[in-house]
Structures are given as C-alpha cells and as structure tokens.
Amino acid sequence: MPLAKLGYVVLDCPDPLALATFYAAVIGGTAKDEGGGWATLEGHGGTPLAFQAAPGHVPPQWPAAEHSQQFHLDLHLPQAEMDAAEKEVLALGATVLEAGRDRDFRVYADPAGHPFCLCAC
Incomplete structure (x- = not known):
C-alpha cells in the first residue's frame, strides 16, 4: 500500500504564471495564479503541474x-x-x-x- 499519492509535479522558475501559461498553450488547460509565487495548470487531463517562484533560478x-x-x-x-x-x-x-x-x-x-x-x- 502506498504511503502517499502524487499531488503535483512542480517546476521551479522565475515567473510561475508565465510558465503555467506557456504549458497551457502547449498541453491545454488553464493557468491559475495561486498567489505567493505559485501557479497551477488546471483542466488539461494529465499529471497535475504547478510552478513555483525560484529567485536566482x-x-x-x-x-x-x-x-x-x-x-x-x-x-x-x-x-x-x-x-x-x-x-x-x-x-x-x-x-x-x-x-x-x-x-x-x-x-x-x-x-x-x-x-x-x-x-x-
């Protein structure tokens, strides 16, 4: 029995919403600014993706x-x-x-x- 399930695959980047928007255009879905340097890609039907601000990336x-x-x-x-x-x-x-x-x-x-x-x- 697994201990946990996959929530998101998270990509560090300088601009989370911009990168979420790029992937929305490539694989579908909608980029959503979650605030606090975090964005998600929703509704694309694949593995959940999130994008996290990483200063100095x-x-x-x-x-x-x-x-x-x-x-x-x-x-x-x-x-x-x-x-x-x-x-x-x-x-x-x-x-x-x-x-x-x-x-x-x-x-x-x-x-x-x-x-x-x-x-x-």
Whole structure:
C-alpha cells in the first residue's frame, strides 16, 4: 500500500504564471495564479503541474553530464503533428536544444530553460 499519492509535479522558475501559461498553450488547460509565487495548470487531463517562484533560478543544461538536467517532460502527440507542434512551441517561446533531432522525438527548453520533448506516439 502506498504511503502517499502524487499531488503535483512542480517546476521551479522565475515567473510561475508565465510558465503555467506557456504549458497551457502547449498541453491545454488553464493557468491559475495561486498567489505567493505559485501557479497551477488546471483542466488539461494529465499529471497535475504547478510552478513555483525560484529567485536566482538557474536553468538546467541539456545534455551535459557535468550539470544536472533535473528532469524533463515527455509530451506525446501523433507523428503527423510533430512539425506543426514544433512551430507552435517555438512561437510560444521554446528553444531547440538538440539540432540533430530524431524523427520520433525533439528536445526543447521552455521559456524558463526546463527541457521537454515532443514525442511521437
């Protein structure tokens, strides 16, 4: 029997509401400012996400064994939608992390520098 259940996956960042808004545009849902340097993403139907203000936030580096990547998100979508999704995430402020991308997944950083992948399913 588990001791607890997952509440949120929390991403540290300089601007919680801005990052919640970015992910709302990417995976759906609504960004909500909870106050006190905390924002959540509601109604997207996946794992609950929250965003916490972290003064002095230093983004992870991808891929770099000497620096922690901390974690990354895998976002699944149909293969046929990969090119259109890439255009959208870049327009929303993501940056490409791997120039030699694989056909089945592509690696980006969100506006706060957290890595995420678009993965064909």
